[in-house]
């Protein structure tokens with residue numbers, strides 16, 4: 069953990085007393101009001117932010133969440149909602165001594181309807197477990213990301229997580245049909261809906277999609293799950309320039325449009341770091357500056373395979389694609405996906421990593437990686453880019469052996485200024501959390517920020533929900 073939390077002024081909140089702990093132990097039972105071994109709840113995934121919470125609460129029902137918040141609101145005790153704690157912006161851990169409210173026990177899939185495709189699930193259900201339940205009846209959760217084995221669906225909704233299928237299914241504002249959220253004062257707001265179409269008044273569910281636990285605690289949601297595709301094919305291709313990457317993307321949309329389900333980019337430094345770090349990974353091709361992972365999901369295996377092979381063949385004839393491999397074999401498909409999924413972990417495990425998650429116009433998408441490499445010079449060990457090309461979302465990563473103030477100053481706020489000049493977004497999918505709260509204005513107009521503050525005050529007048537996050 070770095071010095072970045074040292075300057076935080078603790079808010080005017082009450083301090084936890086033995087009486088408070090006794091209340092929660094009575095409410096939940098001693099096993100679910102934890103006061104020991106709290107390290108894992110206090111430290112963020114990137115190990116950059118460490119809080120000092122003395123209490124972790126694990127409610128098992130919405131009514132318990134409601135009772136906890138009602139009590140905390142009356143006592144002015146600050147609370148940080150926590151899902152799988154895989155967030156990358158320090159949003160899910162305490163900054164000072166906030167109580168951690170873990171959703172881990174609210175983990176049931178309540179129903180999955182194979183006719184309508186609608187699933188109802190509790191917020192603490194791990195994404196991979198939810199997807200398995202959906203697959204059991206021939207559906208799939210329209211969201212997939214590398215942290216699926218530990219992130220919660222409630223955490224995904226609260227961050228409006230993107231991932232690798234947005235190009236096909238859109239983001240969670242479209243797939244989430246309804247939410248149940250508990251407000252700071254303990255009121256349960258039932259915004260559940262089992263229909264795609266529901267124009268009865270303000271669309272309040274959207275307030276809880278992407279608000280990172282600052283407006284309420286999501287306890288349940290309903291989601292529209294597409295039917296799983298019969299045929300999935302993955303191509304992993306090598307390219308010589310970013311210009312060729314863009315041409316290949318256009319060709320993928322033109323020729324594979326109706327079956328395209330993912331379009332990811334990995335540059336050679338990102339790939340090589342993962343391959344060096346995890347010897348079990350096998351890349352089918354090597355030696356190119358850029359790689360793309362293109363996935364198709366359709367209903368006719370032979371037809372889809374022909375299409376993707378033709379797409380690669382014609383790209384090679386035009387000299388845009390240098391080499392590639394295509395597979396429809398489920399084991400091999402997974403092996404290729406594993407390469408992409410391990411890219412962030414390769415960088416995080418190798419050394420200290422400054423991570424940026426930005427939306428940029430496609431034509432300017434990759435320039436910043438070269439610009440940043442130049443700016444950082446030998447101070448940085450790796451400067452690389454990868455991400456969700458299909459959504460104009462670049463993950464720029466700058467690594468160094470340990471936290472290095474010199475690099476920090478060269479990278480920030482430069483990266484935000486650069487993004488802002490191009491009218492991009494300084495947070496495409498990870499959210500603002502703690503790490504990016506001072507930079508929100510690079511992507512949001514002051515009037516909009518003013519209204520965000522007013523909404524926060526209206527829903528959480530005592531500011532107990534996830535303080536020090538999103539708004540500064």
Ligand code: FAD
Pocket residue numbers: 113148149150151152153154155156159160171191192212213214215218219220221222223224225226227228229230231232280281282284285286287412413497498501534537
């Ligand atoms: P947490 O990290 O626990 O919490 C995240 C935020 O949501 C916090 O502000 C927290 O207070 C709040 N929160 C959590 N649960 C609730 C709730 N029930 N109610 C209210 N607030 C809540 N993100 C992407 O968008 N796309 C990716 O492709 C992607 N890939 C990743 C790959 C790896 C290897 C890792 C480590 C992370 C990745 N992430 C990605 C980031 C992260 O996984 C997502 O942000 C994820 O949605 C967080 O879910 P979580 O359950 O871990 O939430």
Ligand code: MLT
Pocket residue numbers: 214231411412423425455456463
């Ligand atoms: C990804 O796409 O791999 C994630 O968003 C994590 C990251 O940015 O490293």
Ligand code: ZN
Pocket residue numbers: 230231455456463497
């Ligand atoms: Zn991502």
